[in-house]
Amino acid sequence: MSPVSTRLVRLLNMVPYLKANPQITYEEAAADLGVTRKQLQQDLDQLWMCGLPGYGPGDLIDFEFSDDTINVTFTAGVDAPLRLTSPEATGLLVALRALVDIPGVVDPAAARSAIAKIESAAGTIAHDQTHAAAAVEEQAPIESEAAAAVRTAVRGGRALSIEYYSASRDMLSTRIVDPIRVVLVGDHSYLEAWSREAESVRLFRFDRIVEAGVLDEPSAPPAPAVQAGPDTSLFDADPALPAATLLVAPTASWMLEYYPMRVREELPAGYCEAAMTYASDEWMSRLVLGFGPDVRVLGPESLVARVREAATAALAAYADLDG
Structure with missing residues (x-):
């Protein structure tokens, strides 16, 4: 299971666990969940931004912290059995069918069985046993x-x-x-x-x-190869494509899971040095500038100069506006 999948499973289980163990300490919770206190705090910070549509006060998962203890004050329904709405079931079915067509990602027979069960639960197919059984036994896509x-x-x-x-x-x-x-x-x-x-x-x-x-x-x-996470050297192999060396702040660490990057060195205070292949200086400079102070270019020097020039021009434009 990938690090992203492992964390997702932990986050989904954390709210009902904390609900069942009110006023648990950080140390106890971290030990039970098999994570460090730092990772537990990061997970709680992530959950604090999750909740029901609207995503305002009263919609998001909420906690109360007192004397080094954790208490869930609003679960946003995460601790209740999952009930899919019709649009949610449709989206899940579309995603599963797309995954079935990509070789190797999922077991086609298992995915087809899951599709049939979701269809049945969502009421999109007849609920009699004959049709349900036929859907489960539907021929899975041919896999090499x-x-x-x-x-x-x-x-x-x-x-x-x-x-x-x-x-x-x-x-x-x-x-x-x-x-x-x-x-x-x-x-x-x-x-x-x-x-x-x-x-x-x-x-x-x-x-x-x-x-x-x-x-x-x-x-x-x-x-070390297993612990390093997915290797992206395949995308660094083309000598025509440069690789940017980036200093990534903890507040932008999510980009390591969103973009094809390789962490080169873990640094103090949650910072890291990472490499990212890119095809266009213009595109890469726009991407980096969009992160503000959370991401800094360390190399190559041509990209450093381009980002510096673009940032200087932007500041000058703001100064002209103020004038």
């Missing part, structure tokens, strides 16, 4: 044997032999890899795995894995 083998290896923690087509070299190669996870980048699924041949992490696009065989040995990628 290679994609199914990759997903099986990832789920079972087994090593994998793959025959992979490299578009840049226009050739097939056979490799033994230790799967780490499946990641979705843009419209394509990738197997992130430790390549024994290259002795480093590689991303293998699903539709370029021609054949795959699950081996009778466990997947054993080095611990």
Whole structure:
């Protein structure tokens, strides 16, 4: 499970947990949830911005903090069983059907079963047993044997032999890899795995894995490779594309999950140094300027100069307006 998915599951469970344990201390809650006190505080700050449509006072999840204890004063319904509205069910169905069509992201049969159950619960199909059973048994999208083998290896923690087509070299190669996870980048699924041949992490696009065989040995990628999170070196491989080095403040850390970035160094006070590939100086400077003081460009120097010039011009324009 990705770090984003792990945190989402924890956030969804945190409100009912805190509701069931009123006046619990930070230390007790952090220990029960398996996180640090710092992470617990970040999760509470995130939950404080979540709630019901309207998102104003009285709509958002609320807490009371007293003598190092936490108490939920308004749950916004998060502690109650989920009841989907018709638009919500429709959106979920559309998303599930889209995921089914992307090889390797989900088990097609399991997704089709979930779709049938949501349809039945939402009343969009007949509620008699015959139609419900027929919907569950509806033919799942055809998945290639290679994609199914990759997903099986990832789920079972087994090593994998793959025959992979490299578009840049226009050739097939056979490799033994230790799967780490499946990641979705843009419209394509990738197997992130430790390549024994290259002795480093590689991303293998699903539709370029021609054949795959699950081996009778466990997947054993080095611990640092697993802990580092999804590797984006695939997007740094084109020498025509520069990479910006950014200093990211804690208040902008969400961008690490939103943009294809690679953390190079964790710094004090929650700051980090990260690398991000970009194709246009103009686009990258606009992106950075939009973050204000929360993101600073450290390199390359050409981008630093461009951002500095754009910021100076913007300040001069404001000065002219004041004059």
